[in-house]
Structures are given as structure tokens and as C-alpha cells.
Amino acid sequence: xxxxxxxxxxxxxxxxxxxxxxxxxxxxxxxxxxxxxxxxxxxxxxxxxxxxxxxxxxxxxxxxxxxxxxxxxxxxxxxxxxxxxxxxxxxxxxxxxxxxxxxxxxxxxxxxxxxxxxxxxxxxxxxxxxxxxxxxxxxxxxxxxxxxxxxxxxxxxxxxxxxxxxxxxxxxxxxxxxxxxxxxxxxxxxxxxxxxxxxxxxxxxxxxxxxxxxxxxxxxxxxxxxxxxxxxxxxxxxxxxxxxxxxxxxxxxxxxxxxxxxxxxxxxxxxxxxxxxxxxxxxxxxxxxxxxxxxxxxxxxxxxxxxxxxxxxxxxxxxxxxxxxxxxxxxxxxxxxxxxxxxxxxxxxxxxxxxxxxxxxxxxxxxxxxxxxxxxxxxxxxxxxxxxxxxxxxxxxxxxxxxxxxxxxxxxxxxxxxxxxxxxxxxxxxxxxxxxxxxxxxxxxxxxxxxxxxxxxxxxxxxxxxxxxxxxxxxxxxxxxxxxxxxxxxxxxx
Amino acid sequence: xxxxxxxxxxxxxxxxxxxxxxxxxxxxxxxxxxxxxxxxxxxxxxxxxxxxxxxxxxxxxxxxxxxxxxxxxxxxxxxxxxxxxxxxxxxxxxxxxxxxxxxxxxxxxxxxxxxxxxxxxxxxxxxxxxxxxxxxxxxxxxxxxxxxxxxxxxxxxxxxxxxxxxxxxxxxxxxxxxxxxxxxxxxxxxxxxxxxxxxxxxxxxxxxxxxxxxxxxx
Numbered sequence: 001x002x003x004x005x006x007x008x009x010x011x012x013x014x015x016x017x018x019x020x021x022x023x024x025x026x027x028x029x030x031x032x033x034x035x036x037x038x039x040x041x042x043x044x045x046x047x048x049x050x051x052x053x054x055x056x057x058x059x060x061x062x063x064x065x066x067x068x069x070x071x072x073x074x075x076x077x078x079x080x081x082x083x084x085x086x087x088x089x090x091x092x093x094x095x096x097x098x099x100x101x102x103x104x105x106x107x108x109x110x111x112x113x114x115x116x117x118x119x120x121x122x123x124x125x126x127x128x129x130x131x132x133x134x135x136x137x138x139x140x141x142x143x144x145x146x147x148x149x150x151x152x153x154x155x156x157x158x159x160x161x162x163x164x165x166x167x168x169x170x171x172x173x174x175x176x177x178x179x180x181x182x183x184x185x186x187x188x189x190x191x192x193x194x195x196x197x198x199x200x201x202x203x204x205x206x207x208x209x210x211x212x213x214x215x216x217x218x219x220x221x222x223x224x225x226x227x228x229x230x231x232x233x234x235x236x237x238x239x240x241x242x243x244x245x246x247x248x249x250x251x252x253x254x255x256x257x258x259x260x261x262x263x264x265x266x267x268x269x270x271x272x273x274x275x276x277x278x279x280x281x282x283x284x285x286x287x288x289x290x291x292x293x294x295x296x297x298x299x300x301x302x303x304x305x306x307x308x309x310x311x312x313x314x315x316x317x318x319x320x321x322x323x324x325x326x327x328x329x330x331x332x333x334x335x336x337x338x339x340x341x342x343x344x345x346x347x348x349x350x351x352x353x354x355x356x357x358x359x360x361x362x363x364x365x366x367x368x369x370x371x372x373x374x375x376x377x378x379x380x381x382x383x384x385x386x387x388x389x390x391x392x393x394x395x396x397x398x399x400x401x402x403x404x405x406x407x408x409x410x411x412x413x414x415x416x417x418x419x420x421x422x423x424x425x426x427x428x429x430x431x432x433x434x435x436x437x438x439x440x441x442x443x444x445x446x447x448x449x450x451x452x453x454x455x456x457x458x459x460x461x462x463x464x465x466x467x468x469x470x471x472x473x474x475x476x477x478x479x480x481x482x483x484x485x486x487x488x489x490x491x492x493x494x
Numbered sequence: 495x496x497x498x499x500x501x502x503x504x505x506x507x508x509x510x511x512x513x514x515x516x517x518x519x520x521x522x523x524x525x526x527x528x529x530x531x532x533x534x535x536x537x538x539x540x541x542x543x544x545x546x547x548x549x550x551x552x553x554x555x556x557x558x559x560x561x562x563x564x565x566x567x568x569x570x571x572x573x574x575x576x577x578x579x580x581x582x583x584x585x586x587x588x589x590x591x592x593x594x595x596x597x598x599x600x601x602x603x604x605x606x607x608x609x610x611x612x613x614x615x616x617x618x619x620x621x622x623x624x625x626x627x628x629x630x631x632x633x634x635x636x637x638x639x640x641x642x643x644x645x646x647x648x649x650x651x652x653x654x655x656x657x658x659x660x661x662x663x664x665x666x667x668x669x670x671x672x673x674x675x676x677x678x679x680x681x682x683x684x685x686x687x688x689x690x691x692x693x694x695x696x697x698x699x700x701x702x703x704x705x706x707x708x709x710x711x712x
Contacts, residue, residue, distance in 0.1 A: 203545070206707065214680040240610060248607045252591075255604055259595035262636065331587035332608045333568055486570040489563070494520045 016046045027055055035059040050080045054089050061093050069093055084114040088123040100131040118148040122157055129157070134165050152182040159188075163195060171195040179216045186212055240335075249338060253345035275306070275354040279361060296453070299365050303452045304421040304445045306358045307380075310351045311387055311441060312412045318343035318391040319408050323399050326492035336488045337481055340395040344387055355380070362452060370455045379447045379458055382467050386440055389473040396480060399491045419445050440466045509581045509691065510542040510565060510660060514574035517560050534560045537574070540710055542660065548693045549702035552712030558695045561712065562662045565693060581659030581691075584609060589649035594638035598629055598648050601637050605652045619655050626681075627651035628674070643674065650678050660691045 013019075023038035039056035042049060053076035060069035073093060077086040087110035094103035107124045114120050121144030128137035138161050145154050159174035175192035178185055189212035196205035211219035240248070261267040279302055287298040321339035328334065355376075363369065398405050419442040420428075428436050437443045443466050447458040517535040534557040542548055542565075552558050563569045564576060566585045591608045592601050602623050606616035616623075624633045627647040629640075637645060663682075683705065685692065696702050702709060 202707070206547075210683055210704065214683065218680050218684065244607075244612050247613055251607060251613060252604055255593065255596055255600050258600070259593045262595045328591055328608065330563065330568060331585060331590045332610070333566060333584070334608065489569045490519070 013045060016042075016049060019045065020049065020051060023052075023055065027059065030062075032059045032062040036063065050076060050083050050086070053079065054083075054085055057089060057093070061089075061096060066093065066097055081113075084110050084117045084120050087113075088119060091123055091127055095127060095130045100127060103127045104131075118144060118151040118154060121148070122151075122153050125154075125157055125161075129161055129164060132164075134161055137161050152178070152185050155181060156185065156187055159191065163191065166198070168195045168199045172199070179211075179219070183216045188216075245335065245338070249341045249345055252338075252342045253349060256342065256346050257349050271350050271353045272357060275357050278309070279306075279357070299362055299367055299453050300424065300449060301422065302358060302361065303448050304419070306354055307383060307445060307448055308416065308419060308421055308441065310347065310354070311383065312416070314344055314347040314387050315391055315394065316408060316412060317347065319394040319398055320405055322395045322488060323402070323492055326489070329489050329492060335481070336396070336485060337392060340391045341388070344384075344391055348384065358452075367453060367455075372451050372455050372457055375451045375458050376448070379444060379451060379463065382447075382463055382470065383444050385470040385474065386444065386466065389470050389477055392477050392481070393473070396477070396484065399488060415439070415441055418442065421445065437462060440469065507544055507579075508541040509544050509579050510583070511577040511579070512541070512565070512574070513539050513577065515539070515561075515564060515571040515576060516573035517557070517564060517569065518572050535564070535571070535712075538710075538712070539574075542691060542693065544691055546691050546693075546708055547706045548691075549706030549709045550693065550695045550712065551697075551699060551702055551709060556712040558712060559664055562664055562693065562695055565660070566662055582610075583660040583662065584658035585662045585664065586653050588653055589645065592637060592645070592649065595636055597636055598624075598627075598633035598640075602633075602648065602652050605649070606655075609653070610658075616652075622655065623648075623651045626654055647674055647678075650674075654678075654681060660693065661685065663692060663694045 014022075019042050023035060023042050026032075026035035026038050036056055036059035039052050039059060043052035043056060046052060053072050057069045057072035057076065060066075060072065070090075070093060073086060073090045076083075077090060080086055087106050091103040091106040091110075094100070094106065104124075104127050107120065107127055110117075110120045111124060121140060125137045125140040125144065128134070128140060138158070141154055141158050141161065145151070145158065148154060155174075155178045159171055159178055162168075162171035162174050172192055172195050175188050175195065179188035179192070182188065189208050193205045193208035196202075196208055207219060261270070264270055266273065282301060282305065283298055286301060318340040321343050322329075322336050325336070325339040329336065359369070359373075394404070394408065418436075418439055420436070425433070425436070425446060437446070443462050447463055450456045450458050515535055515538045516533065518531040518533045521530045521532045538561065540548075550558050550561060560569070562585060564571055566583050567576070567578070568585070587605075587609060590605050592605060596604075599620060602620065603613060603616050606619075607613055624630075627633070627644075627650070629644060629648060632640065632644065633648075637648070640648070694702065694706060
């Protein structure tokens with residue numbers, strides 16, 4: 001601190017730095033009247049601060065009070081001979097007043113005194129630029145850039161000269177250099193965006209504006225990606241074809257099973273354990289404790305019960321699947337058939353193991369496999385078809401009439417007792433046989449018995465009728481789905 | 495509710511056209527009661543051109559998400575029509591179909607497939623997805639062990655590689671922690687260039703102004 005500024009500080013006034021900060025606030029806010037007043041205050045108490053003169057002059061200049069501005073800046077030139085900014089701001093004032101010759105005189109004067117100041121070079125080029133002598137300005141600027149390659153102001157000025165010449169292409173190239181060399185310089189993006197806009201390249205202009213936020217590396221990677229097909233991006237097919245749809249259902253079902261298994265300690269072992277326990281219960285209750293139904297009743301019971309459980313579990317689980325899939329349905333475009341089908345495939349996957357266990361049980365029970373067992377494959381296929389029709393139909397119906405889901409358990413119970421699981425067909429009076437077998441589940445279970453227990457070929461005509469019925473049902477259900485597909489996403493949330 | 499359109503010159507031909515689109519939801523009613531409806535959208539008309547970045551703004555409940563779903567073809571309008579001149583349209587669905595019991599890899603595959611990719615397409619991008627999501631070996635762990643930030647990172651990484659003809663975004667530029675959000679946003683905004691057509695729904699008018707060349711007000 002010099003002697004001069006001790007006085008006011010002791011008199012309880014803010015010190016020089018605080019006072020200047022206060023004045024700078026007005027300058028930065030471009031409130032020129034306020035700035036002029038505040039700098040006047042600074043000058044009053046700290047006349048040795050060059051800023052108080054120069055900034056006050058600038059403020060008056062901005063207010064177009066040129067005489068006041070000149071008085072202040074010429075005083076500053078006298079007072080601070082070591083400060084190049086005095087002469088440079090004086091030149092700015094003369095430029096403003098249109099006196100380019102006088103401005104040039106001043107900056108040349110500055111050049112003589114401050115030969116190693118890049119700001120002086122900038123000012124010289126600026127005078128030429130403002131005087132519309134762009135080639136001269138460019139010349140001075142390039143000389144300056146040679147000496148001061150690290151100076152951002154000169155690089156920016158170089159691009160601005162091209163902007164003034166309305167040579168937008170050149171300007172863009174120069175702004176690019178600015179961005180590369182001085183990535184933090186905002187004008188490299190903002191002004192370049194203006195140049196791009198003038199060129200009519202709106203996308204580039206928008207890119208440049210955004211690049212200001214994300215940086216030059218982002219812009220470069222963006223432009224590189226634009227040139228070649230991006231390595232990252234892949235386009236989805238226009239619309240899922242049936243193959244990808246099948247793969248989707250298959251993958252989802254497989255993953256659901258995996259997920260289900262992951263929730264237990266014994267994982268996949270449960271798929272064997274569960275039917276094993278289930279069969280054990282029936283064996284103990286009906287075979288050991290009650291000893292009813294005569295010899296072979298357990299085999300008869302289980303060959304009916306195991307396929308029925310498959311049916312019951314699947315229908316039960318899939319009936320609410322479309323309603324349950326509403327979240328997904330609103331996120332991606334997907335056929336509502338996806339939801340019941342996944343449930344069916346999932347249950348079928350588990351069921352294969354159960355059938356295997358049933359086969360093993362029958363062998364140990366004393367019913368060794370014969371060639372007729374091969375016929376179980378078409379029987380299973382028809383049952384699968386039946387389940388697809390019924391599950392998809394119910395899943396379709398439930399979103400429209402939710403009440404139906406309350407009837408489904410009862411319906412399954414009803415089927416359980418009318419499909420001949422706990423009693424043999426010959427217990428039914430023969431006049432009721434047609435009605436009994438018109439229940440497709442009773443028909444299919446009867447085929448299982450024929451094949452697995454009685455070692456006969458299935459009743460092909462009966463099976464054929466069920467198959468035919470299922471095919472007709474399938475066509476109707478698919479047609480309904482096609483018709484209703486667009487309204488499902490609405491219905492599930494209503 | 496009229497849709498006013500602030501037209502700024504756009505480039506490219508029209509690829510999707512909405513004409514007087516109206517959507518209403520049934521509020522209550524059914525078999526025995528007279529149904530009551532809630533009109534979510536009414537008389538909305540505008541065109542989407544190739545290369546557009548269209549911003550949709552509007553207050554809560556103005557029907558912004560409904561409009562996106564209508565454009566995506568997920569729901570059909572009750573009146574008017576949406577004409578698609580042969581482009582693929584997808585709603586960017588983060589974490590679609592995620593199963594917490596399954597590892598990140600499986601979730602990435604099923605999520606990608608649900609968005610319309612083939613399994614092969616997703617599998618061939620798995621290393622990119624792992625890299626972008628910064629999950630490292632966690633990708634082989636069940637998603638239930640992830641932090642919510644990790645989960646959204648995975649979700650975003652899967653969606654990242656999606657380039658339908660028209661991409662629909664519903665307030666998604668806010669995922670994960672601060673660091674990742676920056677990365678996600680910069681990557682997403684990159685998509686806004688190239689010739690990607692985008693429809694963006696956002697509450698943030700600043701964001702819309704910054705990113706979009708057309709604005710629809712609902």
C-alpha cells in the first residue's frame with residue numbers, strides 16, 4: 001500500500017480492493033451510469049489506481065459522453081505511462097468517434113513503447129478491422145500470432161476478421177482452430193454457431209451451440225460418428241417378425257424360469273422335488289392309507305392328475321397375464337399374445353421334468369414302457385394346443401371383464417371333478433359318455449391313460465376331434481387378438 | 495386444449511403426420527353404469543419431419559405422455575389419425591422388463607429384445623453395454639444387488655444403442671448419479687444430431703429450448 005491510500009482507510013472507508021470490486025460489479029453488469037459513478041468514487045479516494053481512470057473513461061464512452069471520456073483517458077495516459085491499456089482505450093474511444101487515423105496514431109505509439117505486449121498487437125489489428133481494412137488487420141494479427149502463439153484473444157480476433165468479411169466458411173475454420181487451441185473459450189462455439197447459421201447449416205449451428213456445454217471432444221466424436229456409420233448404434237427391425245417374436249417368448253420364458261430358480265436355495269432341484277412330493281402325497285393318501293380304487297389305481301390317478309395340474313397351473317397363471325403386463329405394454333410396442341404365451345412356455349418347461357418323473361414312477365410301479373408310449377407325444381401336443389387356446393382366450397377376456405378372474409379357480413375345480421381324474425370312465429352311465437368326452441380335458445386325460453397305463457394306441461378319432469376343435473378355437477382367438485390388439489393398452493388401465 | 499405450434503424452419507420431408515388426434519380414457523362406468531370419459535388429447539395436429547428435434551411442453555396431465563404413446567403406436571387415437579410414412583418409432587423405455595433376480599447380462603438381452611432388437615443384435619453389443627454402464631464384473635451379478643444408480647446406468651446403456659427412425663423420449667435425461675448423468679446427457683444429445691428424428695417431452699423449458707428446433711405446446 002502506498003502512502004496515499006492509507007488516509008482514507010484510516011478514516012473508516014473501505015479499502016481500495018473492496019471499493020474497486022464494487023465498481024467492477026457495475027462494469028461487469030454493464031450498468032454504465034452506475035459504473036461511472038462508482039469509479040468516480042474510487043478515483044476520489046484512490047487516484048493512484050489506474051483502473052479508476054480507465055474504467056471510468058470506458059463507462060462514459062459507453063454512455064456516449066465522449067468528451068468526459070477523453071478527458072479521463074488522456075489524464076490516465078499522462079499519469080500511467082507504464083500502462084499500455086491507457087493508450088489502447090484511448091484508441092477505442094477514437095474508433096468509436098470514427099477517428100481511425102487518430103486511433104492508429106495512438107496504437108502505433110503504444111507499439112513503440114510496449115513492443116512485447118500482445119494486447120497492443122490486438123488493438124492495432126482492431127483499429128484496422130474497425131476501419132474496414134481487413135487485409136491489413138489480418139496481416140497485423142498474423143504477425144502477432146507468430147510472436148504470441150498462446151494468446152487466445154489474437155486467435156479469436158483472427159476468426160472475427162473473417163466474420164466481418166462475411167467469409168463464413170473461413171470463419172468456421174478459424175473458429176475450429178480456436179476451439180482446438182483454447183477449448184475453454186466460449187466464443188469458439190457461440191460465434192461459430194452464428195457463422196454456421198449464416199451459411200444456412202442449421203444442424204451444425206445447433207451442434208456448435210450444444211458443444212459449448214459438452215466440450216470440443218464431444219463435438220469431434222459427434223462429427224466423426226456422422227461421417228461413418230456409428231459403431232455403437234444398431235437399428236431395430238421395422239416390426240417384429242414371427243421368428244423374433246418366438247425367440248422373444250422363448251427367451252423370456254427361459255429367463256423367468258432361471259429367475260424363479262434363483263429365488264430358492266435348492267434352485268432347479270425344486271422342479272423335481274415339487275412333483276415328487278405332490279405324487280407322494282397322493283400315493284400315501286390313496287394308495288397306502290385308503291387303499292381304495294383297487295390295484296393300479298395310483299397309476300391311473302397320477303396319469304390323470306399330472307397332466308391336469310399342468311393345465312390348471314398354466315390357465316391359472318396366464319389368465320391375468322395381460323393385465324399384469326400393462327406396465328410393459330405402455331413402454332414398448334408388443335403383441336399382447338406375448339404375455340400368455342410366455343406363461344405357457346414357462347410352465348411347459350417345468351412340466352417336461354414332471355412327465356419324466358411320472359414315467360419313472362410308472363416304471364417302478366410295474367408298468368414298463370412299451371412302444372405305445374411314443375403316442376404320448378401327440379397327446380401332449382394336443383393338450384398344449386388346448387392350453388394355448390384357453391389361456392389366450394381367458395387372458396384376453398380378463399382385461400375387459402375383470403370379474404372373470406374370480407370364476408377361474410372355480411372353473412378349474414369344476415373341470416378337476418368332471419374330467420375323470422378320481423374315477424374311471426366306466427363308472428359313468430354310457431348314455432352320458434358323449435357329454436363326458438365333449439369336455440376336451442376329459443378326452444385328453446383318457447388318451448394319457450390309454451397310452452401310459454393300458455399300453456394301447458390312443459383313440460385317434462377322439463383326439464382328432466379335440467385337435468380340430470382346438471384349431472378352430474385358435475383361429476378365432478388369433479383373429480380376436482388381431483382385432484383387439486390396439487385397444488388392450490387402453491383397456492388394461494381403465 | 496389446442497395445440498399451438500411455433501414453427502421454425504425445418505429440414506427434411508414429413509415422416510409422421512398427426513391429424514386432429516383425440517384420445518380419451520374411460521374414467522368409470524361399465525356394464526351397468528353410463529361410462530364417463532376423460533379427454534386426454536383433443537384436436538392435436540402437427541407434422542414430424544426427418545431430422546426434427548421436436549419438443550413437447552405442457553403442464554402436468556396435459557397429455558404429453560399420452561401423445562408420445564399415440565405417436566409410438568402403442569395406443570390408437572379415438573378420433574383423427576396418426577399417419578406414419580414408413581418409419582420405425584420407439585419410445586425410449588429405460589429398464590423395460592427388468593427382472594431383479596437375473597444378472598445384468600440377461601436383463602440387457604431381454605430388455606433389448608422387448609425394445610425390438612433381435613437377440614443377436616443385443617448380444618453383439620454386450621461389451622459396449624458393459625463398458626458404457628461402467629458396471630464391470632457387476633454385470634454378471636443379479637440386478638437386485640445393484641444400487642439404483644447402477645440399475646439406471648444399465649437401463650440407459652441398453653437404450654443407448656437404439657436408433658429407430660423416430661426416437662421418443664419421456665423425461666429421461668435424468669438418470670444415475672451426477673457424473674453418469676453428464677455422460678448420459680452428452681451421449682443422448684449426440685443422438686440429437688446426426689439425422690436422428692426425436693420427439694422429446696420435458697418439464698424443463700430450458701432443456702427444450704436448448705435442444706429442439708420445434709416446440710409443441712399442449
